[in-house]
Amino acid sequence: xxxxxxxLAQLRELNERSRTYARQFWQVPFAYVVASAVxxxxxxxxxxxxxxxxxxxxxxxxxxxxxxxxxxAAGNCFRAMKGIEAELHLPxxxxx
Numbered sequence: 001x002x003x004x005x006x007x008l009a010q011l012r013e014l015n016e017r018s019r020t021y022a023r024q025f026w027q028v029p030f031a032y033v034v035a036s037a038v039x040x041x042x043x044x045x046x047x048x049x050x051x052x053x054x055x056x057x058x059x060x061x062x063x064x065x066x067x068x069x070x071x072x073a074a075g076n077c078f079r080a081m082k083g084i085e086a087e088l089h090l091p092x093x094x095x096x
């Protein structure tokens with residue numbers, strides 16, 4: 001069993017990770033949309049359009065895969081936080 005100080009340190013780290021995951025939920029899709037728009041605006045020839053659209057689609061699939069991983073990691077993080085809060089006898093339902 002971990003000491004109370006160790007549990008509090010873990011809780012702080014998990015809290016920071018949850019903030020990082022939350023930031024990625026809006027930053028990653030926003031960056032993808034902006035980068036796609038910039039790439040499309042730069043196109044002047046039809047053959048290049050096909051290549052760029054394929055690239056945008058590939059990056060979009062990677063973006064979706066990444067966001068799915070972030071979603072799973074955030075869920076794991078929140079479950080771990082609730083477990084530590086329960087061990088520390090803190091309320092886990094968002095109340096004081």
